[in-house]
Amino acid sequence: xxxxxxxxxxxxxxxxxxxxxxxxxxxxxxxxxxxxxxxxxxxxxxxxxxxxxxxxxxxxxxxxxxxxxxxxxxxxxxxxxxxxxxxxxxxxxxxxxxxxxxxxxxxxxxxxxxxxxxxxxxxxxxxxxxxxxxxxxxxxxxxxxxxxxxxxxxxxxxxxxxxxxxxxxxxxxxxxxxxxxxxxxxxxxxxxxxxxxxxxxxxxxxxxxxxxxxxxxxxxxxxxxxxxxxxxxxxxxxxxxxxxxxxxxxxxxxxxxxxxxxxxxxxxxxxxxxxxxxxxxxxxxxxx
Ligand SMILES: Cc1cc2nc3c(=O)[nH]c(=O)nc-3n(C[C@H](O)[C@H](O)[C@H](O)COP(=O)(O)OP(=O)(O)OC[C@H]3O[C@@H](n4cnc5c(N)ncnc54)[C@H](O)[C@@H]3O)c2cc1C
Numbered sequence: 237x238x239x240x241x242x243x244x245x246x247x248x249x250x251x252x253x254x255x256x257x258x259x260x261x262x263x264x265x266x267x268x269x270x271x272x273x274x275x276x277x278x279x280x281x282x283x284x285x286x287x288x289x290x291x292x293x294x295x296x297x298x299x300x301x302x303x304x305x306x307x308x309x310x311x312x313x314x315x316x317x318x319x320x321x322x323x324x325x326x327x328x329x330x331x332x333x334x335x336x337x338x339x340x341x342x343x344x345x346x347x348x349x350x351x352x353x354x355x356x357x358x359x360x361x362x363x364x365x366x367x368x369x370x371x372x373x374x375x376x377x378x379x380x381x382x383x384x385x386x387x388x389x390x391x392x393x394x395x396x397x398x399x400x401x402x403x404x405x406x407x408x409x410x411x412x413x414x415x416x417x418x419x420x421x422x423x424x425x426x427x428x429x430x431x432x433x434x435x436x437x438x439x440x441x442x443x444x445x446x447x448x449x450x451x452x453x454x455x456x457x458x459x460x461x462x463x464x465x466x467x468x469x470x471x472x473x474x475x476x477x478x479x480x481x482x483x484x485x486x487x488x489x490x491x492x493x494x495x496x497x498x499x500x501x502x503x504x505x506x507x508x509x510x511x512x513x514x515x516x517x518x519x520x521x522x523x524x
Contacts, residue, residue: 237279239277240279243286245288254376260284260285261398263398264286267310267349268346270349290310294308294403298319304407305407309346309403312342312344313343314339326367328367331418332360336350348402351387352402354388354390354391354394354459356453356454357453362451363434365384365385366434366449368385368408368449369408370383373395373396373403375400393458410438412440413438414437415437416518417435417514417517418432419433419511420433430454431507431509432454432510433451433453433486433510435448435450435518444471445472445473448470449461449466450462450514452490455490455507456491456492460491465485474523483507483511486511490504
């Protein structure tokens, strides 16, 4: 099927993009087009106006400070997968970037588009949740920052309003000893995840877990944190038993539903597996 007719604009800066957004009631931003264009072809989305962000200056790039890594929303997933800096400072983000679809999709798809799309099966929402990232949003009224924890409001729904642009995602870097990892299970190579988990842990001076953030996706309406699983780890030394207790809590408390691809029972087992695997890798990295 072909998309419905639409007007196309290619602004050069954010001011022009915001002006266009404010003028049209049914416009959509175009980033890498890897979700929006298929949705338009299937007529699941039929915007009257497309505002292409690919020529807008200042929306891509990775900048480091002592306390955070800030990534422009138009940074391509392939750039993150190829970055040695991302591999060492944000390994869960790196793991996830390498596992998304195939080279062609990663070459075009952007971190901002993946997060803003908020597809329950997308990989980036779990990563921003696990790292407690700050989402930088801009409108004509000015900039604001949303916490990842409150950013996702449901399937395909976020706190970015129709007249706003997600401009960057900022990942805090803790001074504490920490580790992070990402794990996913898929039916076939290149598929969306059946279940995916991003885990972030911190260790105190005695080697006990002082902070844990576990998020999962692919199993219900949107990516979600699992506080019950996190509570199984905090205050304890990392061990197989603690990881296994956390994985079991994930099975019990993740809001797992049947889907076209797998029963809820299969997904529960898949969730346990990815939670266990990502926690093991995150603790191993934290101990180094
Ligand atoms: C064959 C195939 C396999 C895939 N497999 C996976 C997979 O395994 N895992 C996975 O995570 N993803 C997968 N994807 C999706 C892919 O990663 C997309 O690139 C991503 O979900 C959307 O990013 P995009 O840059 O292409 O955004 P677009 O498709 O351009 O936009 C997506 C949505 O986000 C909005 N948007 C984009 N940028 C902004 C912004 N800066 N501010 C506000 N709103 C914005 C758009 O208006 C649109 O509504 C797959 C896609 C394909 C085609």
